Amino acid sequence: MDPTFLSATALANLVRTRDLGALELLDHYIARVEAHDSRINAVVVRDFDRARARARALDSQADKSAPLFGVPTTVKESFDVQGLPTTRGHMAMKDKPVGMSSIAIRRLEAAGAVIFGKTNVPVDLSDWQSYNPVYGTSSNPWNAAHTPGGSSGGSAAALAAGLTGFEIGSDIGGSIRVPAHFCGVFGHKPTFGLLPNFGDPAISSAAGTDISVIGPLGRSAADLAVALEVMAGPDPDETALTLNLPAPRFTGLKDLRVAVWADQPGQATDAETAAMLLGLADGLERQGVTVSRTARPEFDPTEAYHLYLRLLDAGWSGRMTDAVVEAKRKRLDVLPDSDTSADAIMLRMLEVTHRAWLGLNEQRFKWRRTSTAFFQEWDVLLCPAFGTAALPHRQDGEPWQRRITVEGQDIAYNDLLFWPGLTGGYHLPGTVAPMGVTRAGLPLGVQITGPLYGDRTTIAAAALLEKAWMGFKPPPGW
Incomplete structure (x- = not known):
């Protein structure tokens, strides 16, 4: 049996x-990396x-x-693995191995994973x-002229190309969900x-970052479910609390209550993505699923969405150097009042007071409770993971300077934060599962969102879709 594209389980x-x-299996994936990774640099x-x-x-x-x-595993470069550098793309960190592995790495190894590289x-x-x-540029195994996504792009590319058995990434603005969608694999934002x-x-934030989470990527929903059991739970260094997540609220398709949100006026979503999601809704309805x-x-x-953007910028401001803050201040000084792009909304958070942030956070928690009420009636919400299929490579200027065209509409590059942010900003779980392939041959994923701590529910829904609709398919030529 060729193990290349099997699930981790x-x-x-x-x-x-x-x-x-275990060694035989590891050598199989090492040989694939050595033979094929030069095509995508994952x-x-x-x-x-x-x-x-x-x-x-x-x-x-x-x-x-x-x-x-014995599962050969690679992990996103930003995870600390003892003895390896964690650069996050900065040359100054390339030759500085870390002295302690992240909790997630320790838990994976305790579960038997064999970590053999970073992506x-x-x-x-x-x-x-x-x-x-x-480390240069990573490419999408479905089409090397396109990106595998970010920021867990190497993770999703390696999985799709059959270069690894399992992966973990992180997500604050879609960084697990978008690469999973771009590369046709499963991913879970907890x-x-x-x-x-x-x-x-020495380099890890003790406080963490608001909205930011870590989570698994795999070639099946079962991989996500196993990883959730392995990696979830309170910080073992600080508490003896244990975790008891609720079970899925359904046992089969006919028990499932699904809301479908295929597009949103004013937010760019390409027609093929929306049509494929509505086609999925029709297919589920024919199989007895309750669909709205x-x-x-x-x-x-x-x-x-705008509240999410404000909280996002405040959340990652702790990562900013003084030089970055000063550069943002200069941009803010000349920003037109009429600019309502995602970047402009985030830029205006530069000088926000803590009192003002507390007001934003209060509103966030009110709307979080609104979502909780919604998910008492509906098990999951299906929506796009992103507004388009995998983007072509773009390395011109800073992300905030770029423009792209979606359905003939010229928009700012970061205005595509809508679908990742609408759920992620409110701390909800979101699972991405393969949904189809575009006419141009690029995969599309569906985002499955559920209630707070409904992680088993969203992953179980992904498992049902995997059987009833489609599962992982290797990209051609791999």
Whole structure:
């Protein structure tokens, strides 16, 4: 059996039943990286020798019951792995190995995963693409002229191309969900705070970042479910609390209550994406699913989106250097009052007071409760993961300077934050599953959102869609 495109759960079972050794499986993926990664530049940090030593140790271990036992795994470059650098795209960090692995890495290894490399990201994890001065540009295995997304772009590309068995990424503005959508794989953005990620104290934020989460990517919904059980739970360094997530609220398609939000006036979504989502709704309805194409949470979508943008900019302001802040101040000085782009809304947060932020946060929690009420009536909300399929490579200027065209409409590059932000900004879980392929041959994903701590519900819905609609398909030529 060729293991290349199997799910992580299937790979673990092969090792557990001794159909393949952990070292044999690892060498299979290492050989694929060495033979094929030059086409997409996804696995940019390689830790093959240590991984082989770990795989040999696992092969000699009698107890092989761990859920990810022997699964060759790569992780997003921003995770701290002891002995490897964490650069986030900055050349100054290239030769500085960290001294402690992130909690997520430790939990993956305790679950039997064999980490053998790290995958590419944009500088400071802040782009729809994945390129940086340290490791160069990653490409989409479906079409190398297009990006695999950002900021977990190398993660999704490596999975889609069959260069790894499992991946983890992070998400503040779609950084798991958009690459999963661009590359045709599964991805899960958890409920905020559910998966801790403190790493090396020398470089890791002790407080974390508002909205930002970590989560899994895989080639099946089952991979996401296993990873959730492995990685979720309070920070073990700080608390002895345990986690008890609610079970999915349905057992099959006919129990499922689905709201579908295919497009939004004033927010660019290409027609093919919206049509494919409505086609999915029709297909689910024919299979007995309760579907509404009009049900929405009771808030103004534009106001909710703009609030997310303000909170997003405030959240990641802690990462900004003094030089970046000064450059933003100069842009703000000449910003026209008429500019309502995403970048302009975020830029105006530069001098916000803490009292003003508390008011924004209060409104966020009010609308979060509105979403909670909505999900008492509906199990999940299906919407686009992003407004378009995978974007062509763009490295001209800063992201805030770029323009793109969607359905003939010229918009700012970052105005595509609407679909990732509408749910992510309110701390809700969101799972992306493959939905189809465009006429141009690029994958499209559906975003499945649910209530706070409804992570098992959104992943279970993805599993139902995987069986009833479509699952992972390898890109042609891989």
